[in-house]
Amino acid sequence: MTRTLAARKAQPRRVLICEDSGAYAAALARFLESDEGIEVVGVASSGEQAIAEVERLRPDLLTLDMQLPGIDGLDVVKSLMASNPLPVVILSAHVAKGSERAAAALAAGALDIVGKESLRLDHRDDVWAQAMRSRLMRLASIRVARTAMLRAAVPRKAVSAGAHVARAVGIGASTGGPPALEAVLGALRADFSLPVLVVQHMAPGFVDGLVSWLDQRLRVPVRAHLLLTESLRFDFDHRTPGAHRPSVDTMLRSLALALGDEAVGVVLTGMGKDGAEGAVAIRGAGGLVIAQDQASSVVYGMPRAVAENGADLILAPAEIGDAIDAMRPPREVT
Numbered sequence: 579m580t581r582t583l584a585a586r587k588a589q590p591r592r593v594l595i596c597e598d599s600g601a602y603a604a605a606l607a608r609f610l611e612s613d614e615g616i617e618v619v620g621v622a623s624s625g626e627q628a629i630a631e632v633e634r635l636r637p638d639l640l641t642l643d644m645q646l647p648g649i650d651g652l653d654v655v656k657s658l659m660a661s662n663p664l665p666v667v668i669l670s671a672h673v674a675k676g677s678e679r680a681a682a683a684l685a686a687g688a689l690d691i692v693g694k695e696s697l698r699l700d701h702r703d704d705v706w707a708q709a710m711r712s713r714l715m716r717l718a719s720i721r722v723a724r725t726a727m728l729r730a731a732v733p734r735k736a737v738s739a740g741a742h743v744a745r746a747v748g749i750g751a752s753t754g755g756p757p758a759l760e761a762v763l764g765a766l767r768a769d770f771s772l773p774v775l776v777v778q779h780m781a782p783g784f785v786d787g788l789v790s791w792l793d794q795r796l797r798v799p800v801r802a803h804l805l806l807t808e809s810l811r812f813d814f815d816h817r818t819p820g821a822h823r824p825s826v827d828t829m830l831r832s833l834a835l836a837l838g839d840e841a842v843g844v845v846l847t848g849m850g851k852d853g854a855e856g857a858v859a860i861r862g863a864g865g866l867v868i869a870q871d872q873a874s875s876v877v878y879g880m881p882r883a884v885a886e887n888g889a890d891l892i893l894a895p896a897e898i899g900d901a902i903d904a905m906r907p908p909r910e911v912t
Contacts, residue, residue, distance in 0.1 A: 590617040591718040594637035596628035596654070597621065597669070598646055605699040606641065606669075612702040613711040625649035632662050639665045639718035642688070644680055652683045659687035663722040667714065669694055670784075677787025685756040685791065689717050689876070691781050716849065717753070720877060742866050744905045745840040747772055748833045750826025750856070752779035752848025754876025756788060758895040759846065760795060765899025768797035771907055775833070777824045779848060826880070830856025839864030840908060844898055847875040851883035858887055866890050868898055 593616055597603040600623070607618040619635050622628035625646045632640060640658070644651035655666055668691040670680050680691050690713075701707055751759055755778050763774070778788060793800040826845065830853060833841040843860040845853035847870055857867045869881040869889040885892055891901060 588615070590615055591639060591715050592617050592619045592635070592637045593714070593718070594619055594628065594631055594635060594640045595621045596623075596625065596640060596642045596646070596651075598623050598643060602694075606697075609697070609699040609702050609707065610711060610714070612707070613715075615715050616711060623647075625651065625654040628654055629657050629662075632658060632664060637664065639667065639714060641667050641669055641714075644668055644670045644683070650679070652679050652686065655683045655686045655688050659722070663687065665689050665717045665720050665722055667692060667717060669697070671695070677784045678790050679787070680784055681756060681788040681791040684788070685760055687722065687757070689720065689722070689753055691784055693781055693783055696781070720753075722876070742842070742905050743840055743908055744772055744842045744866070745837045745908055746833060747774045747842040747844065747902055747905075748777075748826075748830050748856075748860075749774060749844040749846065750777045750829065750848075750853040750880065751846035752850070752852065752877070752880060754847035755779070756791075758870060758874070758876075760792065761895035762844070762846070762899040762902070763792065763796050763798060763800070765896050766796070766798050766903050770798050770903060772902075772905065774798070774902075775829055777826045777829050779824075779852070826853035827856040831859045834859035834863040834865060837863075837865065841865035842868070842902070842905065844868045844870075844902070845881050845884040846870045846895065846898075847877050848880035849877050850879050853880050854883035854887055857884045857889070861888060861890075868893060868901060870895060870898065 593610055595603050595606055595618060597606065603621045607621065610616045610618055619637055620631050622631045626648050628640065628642065642651045642654060651668055658664065658666065666688040668680055668683050668688050670691060671694040684691060749762065759776065759778065780788065789800050830843045833843065841860050841863060842865060843857050845857060861867050867884060867889045868891045869884040871892050871894055872878045874894040875881055893901065
C-alpha cells in the first residue's frame with residue numbers, strides 16, 4: 579500500500595461508491611483503498627440508495643456511475659447539490675453516447691468525470707493509479723455549496739472594460755468550470771461578434787458533450803476550442819510540452835503573440851496554476867486579464883495564481899460576461 583505523509587497526518591478521506599455492478603464496485607473499492615488516505619465507507623447500487631447513504635454516512639466524496647437503475651447520475655447530482663452537497667466524481671462507461679448528459683452533471687455541480695475505460699483497476703500501485711487517488715483525495719477536500727447558493731442572484735458590479743478594444747477572448751477553466759462557463763457565456767448577447775476561445779480541462783471523450791450542452795443553452799454558437807496563430811487562423815497544437823493538454827497557458831500565449839494589446843484572457847475556477855503564465859504574456863503585450871473571484875470559485879487555484887500576478891479585473895462569472903459583452907472590436911472588423 580502507498581502511504582503519503584499527508585495521509586499519515588490526516589484522517590482518511592471517506593468515499594461512497596454508487597455503482598450497480600457489484601463486481602465493478604468491489605474492484606473500485608480495492609483500487610481506492612490501496613492508499614491508506616482513502617476509506618470506502620459504503621456501496622450504493624442505485625441513485626435513490628446513494629442519496630439516502632449520503633445523508634446517513636456523510637462521506638467526503640461520492641463516485642457516481644451515470645447509468646443506474648431508477649434515477650440516473652444527473653438526477654442524483656441535482657438532488658444532492660440541492661440538499662446534501664458534496665464532491666461528486668462521475669464515472670461513465672459510455673463516453674460518446676452519454677457525454678452530453680455527463681457534461682450536464684458537471685454543470686449541475688459534479689467536480690470531475692472519468693471514463694471507466696481509462697481506469698485500470700487491476701494496476702493499483704503504478705504511478706498513474708497513485709496520481710488518480712491523489713486527485714480524488716484533493717477533490718474530497720473541497721467544500722461544495724448548495725445549488726441554490728451558487729445560483730442565488732448577486733448584485734452585478736459595474737465593470738470598467740467596456741472601452742477596451744479586443745479582437746478575441748480566451749477563457750480557461752478546470753474544476754468547477756462548466757457552470758462558470760455557462761454564466762460567463764450566458765451573459766453575451768446573441769449578436770456578440772468577437773471570437774471566444776475556451777480551454778476546459780476535461781477527461782478525453784467528454785468535450786463534445788460539453789460543447790453540445792452549452793450550444794443548446796446559450797445565445798451565442800458554441801463549437802470547439804483551439805489556439806490562434808500569428809496569421810489569425812485557428813490551429814491545433816500537438817507539439818508544446820506541458821502538464822495539460824489542452825493548456826490554458828498555451829492558448830493565452832498564442833493570443834498575446836497574435837493580438838498584442840487586443841487580446842483578452844480570462845481564467846476561471848480550477849486546481850493548480852494553468853493560465854498564470856499565459857495571463858502574464860497577455861498583460862506584457864498590453865492586453866486585458868480577468869480572473870474569477872474567490873467567493874464564486876469552486877477551487878480558487880488557477881484564478882488565484884492569475885490574481886497574484888496582477889489581473890486587471892477580478893469578478894464573478896456573470897460579471898465577467900458583462901465585461902466581455904461590453905468590449906468593442908477593432909474598426910476594421912466591425
